[in-house]
Amino acid sequence: MNKQTENAIGILERLVGFDTTSRDSNMPLIDWVADYLDGHGIASTKVTDDDGGKANLIATIGPDGDGGIVLSGHTDVVPVDGQDWRTDPFSLTRKDGQLFGRGSSDMKGFIACALAAVPGLVKVKLSRPVHLAFSYDEEVGCFGVHGIVEHFAEVGFQPGICLVGEPTMMHVVNAHKGAATFVTRLKGKEVHSSLTHLGVNTVMYGAELVSFIAGLAEERRQTQNDPTFTPPYTTVHVGMMHGGTAHNIVPQECEIAWEFRAVAGDDGADIKQRVQAFIDDDLLPRMRAVAPESSIVTEPVAEVVGLFPEEDGAAETLIKLLAQRNDAEAVSYGTEGGVFQQIGISTVVCGPGDIGVAHQPNEFVDVDQISQCMDLMDRLRAHITA
Numbered sequence: 001m002n003k004q005t006e007n008a009i010g011i012l013e014r015l016v017g018f019d020t021t022s023r024d025s026n027m028p029l030i031d032w033v034a035d036y037l038d039g040h041g042i043a044s045t046k047v048t049d050d051d052g053g054k055a056n057l058i059a060t061i062g063p064d065g066d067g068g069i070v071l072s073g074h075t076d077v078v079p080v081d082g083q084d085w086r087t088d089p090f091s092l093t094r095k096d097g098q099l100f101g102r103g104s105s106d107m108k109g110f111i112a113c114a115l116a117a118v119p120g121l122v123k124v125k126l127s128r129p130v131h132l133a134f135s136y137d138e139e140v141g142c143f144g145v146h147g148i149v150e151h152f153a154e155v156g157f158q159p160g161i162c163l164v165g166e167p168t169m170m171h172v173v174n175a176h177k178g179a180a181t182f183v184t185r186l187k188g189k190e191v192h193s194s195l196t197h198l199g200v201n202t203v204m205y206g207a208e209l210v211s212f213i214a215g216l217a218e219e220r221r222q223t224q225n226d227p228t229f230t231p232p233y234t235t236v237h238v239g240m241m242h243g244g245t246a247h248n249i250v251p252q253e254c255e256i257a258w259e260f261r262a263v264a265g266d267d268g269a270d271i272k273q274r275v276q277a278f279i280d281d282d283l284l285p286r287m288r289a290v291a292p293e294s295s296i297v298t299e300p301v302a303e304v305v306g307l308f309p310e311e312d313g314a315a316e317t318l319i320k321l322l323a324q325r326n327d328a329e330a331v332s333y334g335t336e337g338g339v340f341q342q343i344g345i346s347t348v349v350c351g352p353g354d355i356g357v358a359h360q361p362n363e364f365v366d367v368d369q370i371s372q373c374m375d376l377m378d379r380l381r382a383h384i385t386a
Contacts, residue, residue: 004117005370005371005374008112008115008116008374009112011036011115011116012101012104012109015029015108015111015112016092016101016102016104018032018090019102020076021076021079022076022137022139023079026075027053030046030055033057033111033134034046037118042059042122043059044058044132047147049147054136054144056134056135057133058131058134058151059132060131061121061126061131062121062125062127062129063126063129064129064157066157066158066160067158067159067160068161069129069160069380070163070340071163072145072148072162072336072340073111073114073133073134073135074138074139074336076135076144077102077103078106080102080361084362085362086361086362089101089363090102097368098367099367100363101363102363104364104365105167105355105365106166106167106353106358106359107166107353109165109167109369109370112370113165113352113370113376113377114377116374117378120381121381124385126385126386127384127385128384129159130384135148141303142302142304142339143302145339145340149339158344159345160346161314161318161347162337162340162345162347163315163319163347163349164335164337164348164351165351165352166337166349167355167358167365168350169354169369170350172319172327173328174307174310174313174330174349175228175229175264175306175307175331176331176334176337176338177234177332178262178303178304178334179259179261179302179306180260180268181257181303182257182259182299182301184256184258184275185253185254185255185256185299186205186206186209186243186253186255186296187252188201188253188254188291188294189252190249190251191249192249193247198290200252200294202243203241203244203254206254209256209283210258213238214236214238216271216274217236217237220233220234220266224266226265228330229330229332230332233263234260234261234271236258236260238258239257239258239259240255240257241255241257242254257301262306264309275298304338305338305341305342306334308341309328310341313346313348314346318383319348319350321383322379323350333355335349337349352370353365353366
């Protein structure tokens with residue numbers, strides 16, 4: 001094993017040691033990374049959330065200006081609550097060529113590789129800048145990354161390429177669906193179940209709404225065929241429905257969590273419009289005829305911007321070269337990549353680890369994957385050395 005890989009593993013050990021579950025602060029990790037970069041003479045900028053408890057970290061190596069390369073990764077991880085871990089999830093454990101720990105694959109492994117590449121990058125004269133961009137709250141809705149793209153706009157940089165290092169087994173990914181998640185809350189009138197004509201049963205009205213959403217899903221299934229994705233159509237899905245307190249009480253409240261995941265060319269706007277029209281034109285008039293105070297409110301929870309193939313994309317061309325691959329593929333999970341692509345930065349996803357072990361107990365990344373990612377970093381440095 002070469003020194004570069006060992007350095008990356010050492011950094012990964014430090015990163016995994018920070019519990020950055022999305023519900024908690026990531027500031028201790030961000031502060032450690034800032035100190036690490038400062039030790040190599042690199043200034044960094046923290047872009048915090050509204051409460052100041054979480055932050056993105058952005059740093060630039062090399063010359064100022066446009067056309068740079070963004071190495072993007074999220075610092076937050078999903079919870080370990082209730083999972084059957086054989087090792088301490090927040091202490092990196094090496095066994096049989098694998099590195100176990102929460103976030104080792106998704107996606108602190110890539111961040112560790114990007115940081116391990118820093119000493120080599122600062123020793124050479126680069127032809128274009130390399131931007132490190134580490135975000136918060138990706139796992140709960142890709143919230144932090146918007147502060148990163150706003151920062152680039154504020155300082156006047158327009159990077160040319162973004163590499164999002166989500167775990168792809170070092171395959172090059174040029175597409176994933178966009179997604180949006182919603183919660184719809186119904187409020188009706190609670191009465192004794194022997195007097196149903198005086199109440200507004202939100203579970204039954206909610207069931208009508210679920211059936212309507214199911215009809216939208218079936219429409220997409222029958223009319224769309226985008227072979228880039230599996231399944232090849234926009235999916236519409238109800239994940240949770242809660243309501244009522246007892247079998248003999250007409251339920252006053254009901255909550256429905258639903259989402260769509262859209263193929264290219266389908267932003268899902270008509271899904272939201274048609275759901276709202278069904279609520280306004282059909283459900284609410286009937287509910288308010290019995291109880292005028294009845295209401296149905298839909299709130300957006302999270303949005304993942306889709307990533308779609310670019311014709312002659314600069315990112316795909318470069319990362320294929322650096323990863324020594326000739327192919328690109330689509331994935332079913334979402335990333336922050338679409339946010340970068342949306343502002344005109346050519347973007348692909350490629351990083352160490354297997355998405356199949358992400359979010360699972362005993363998450364791991366193969367040492368060989370870290371080694372392959374460090375090889376990519378070495379080739380990147382050589383490619384942009386002036």
